[in-house]
Amino acid sequence: MTCGICEATINDDDTKLTCTNRICDKFTCNACINLMFEIMFGHPTLNYPLSCGACQQSFDITHIDQIIIKQKHYEQFIACVLPLFWSKDCLEKNEKLAQCPFCPYLEIHTTDACPLYFFTCQHPSCGKRSCLICLHAIKDDNDESIHRSQCIELHSYKEMIEKAAESGSQQHCPHCQLRGIKDDGCTHMVCERCGLSWCYLCGMKEEECLVDDNVEPTFSAHNQDWEQHEGRCPMSLVSIHEFDERWPQDDQDCLEYFHRYRTLCQLYEVFKIIGDDKLDKLNNTFGIIDGSGYTIEEIKDYENRILINYSSKSDE
Known part of the structure; x- marks a missing residue:
């Protein structure tokens, strides 16, 4: 092994x-x-x-x-860990944990006041002051001033990138918005919270999935002849490989391929909002794209991003 x-x-x-x-x-x-x-x-x-x-x-x-x-x-x-585990159960809705990036010291802070961007560790063997946005140490007042102007300015954009990267590997129930992650290649989902049946690939409710005219919308009808009807979905992700060879032949690899596609789409939506300059500045400051497994070029290449290439078979 x-x-x-x-x-x-x-x-x-x-x-x-x-x-x-x-x-x-x-x-x-x-x-x-x-x-x-x-x-x-x-x-x-x-x-x-x-x-x-x-x-x-x-x-x-x-x-x-x-x-x-x-x-x-x-x-x-x-x-280190048990205080974190216990304190999470004790937190009020307006409280959150803040931890020193350089030691296990933790504090509980209220979120009603000003956002907590900087942190002074009270542990006797540490005592460092740090920026909680980039997790770097603050050397002096001048350094803190730089962090205040740079990190705080980019903080909201950084959160947008992080949320996009997280949401790309999940699908939300179209009814109650509970986040779900597939553990196999079947596209059929049943929400654990509200019981809704929906398609993991297109994200549609079973009752709203694309089917033939005058046919009751069911997963079976939605899956039927999906290769000839763009907008319909296969029952199994691995079956897409026979139609589009870019897709892997393994369940887990298919999920990773799909989640990567979704994440790139989500990141592109953020890119459209913040623009080239902010995206480059975010990456230069935090390495947030370089460390994510994606590239800025991939994110921007929206026009060539195709989930299922229906033209691959029609061209043969």
């Missing part, structure tokens, strides 16, 4: 984590687990709970606990 992150070989008796997503089912090796722990302990508010590097599904907490105890990280876990 190999690690789904670094592709290192994993022996049967090695410490490892297995993804809880049955479609992904990838392993994470001990070296990558330790790196995850290091990142998590450094900033638990952003990195807890740990998730699979391949599909972002959260790992089984019981297995995480077993490895933490085995590798003698338990005291560090108690100091």
Whole structure:
């Protein structure tokens, strides 16, 4: 077996984590687990709970606990993560956690007052002042002035990019807006909250899905002859490969392909709002695009972005 992150070989008796997503089912090796722990302990508010590097599904907490105890990280876990876990249950609606980017120190702040952009750590061994937008240390008053003019100006745009990247890997129920993530390649969805049936590919309610005239809208009718009717959807994502070879042949890879397409579309919508200059400035300041797995060129290339290439078969 190999690690789904670094592709290192994993022996049967090695410490490892297995993804809880049955479609992904990838392993994470001990070296990558330790790196995850290091990142998590450094900033638990952003990195807890740990998730699979391949599909972002959260790992089984019981297995995480077993490895933490085995590798003698338990005291560090108690100091860093459990206060975060407990405090989240205690937060009021107008409160949020703020954490020092350089140590586990946490504070609860109300959101009714001015937004919290800068943070002075009260931990006796740290004491650093930092910018909570870019997570960099503030060196002096002049440096803080630069952060105030630069980071605060870009903060709302940064949040727009982050929300677009997050929403691209999810679909919302068209009735109650509950976010859903598929764990297999079937396009049929049933909302866990309101019970609505809807299509994960086109995002439409079953009763509103595109079908033949004078035919009751059902998933079966919506899936029928989808290759000849743009706007209809297949029942299974893997079947698209037979029609459009750009699509992968594996369920999980198909989901990643679809989510990547959606994310690029979402990022393009943000780009249309903020423009070239702001997007470049965001990336230069925070590395928000370079670190996302996408490129600015990909985001801008909207005209050539096609989910399913219906012309590929008609041209043959």
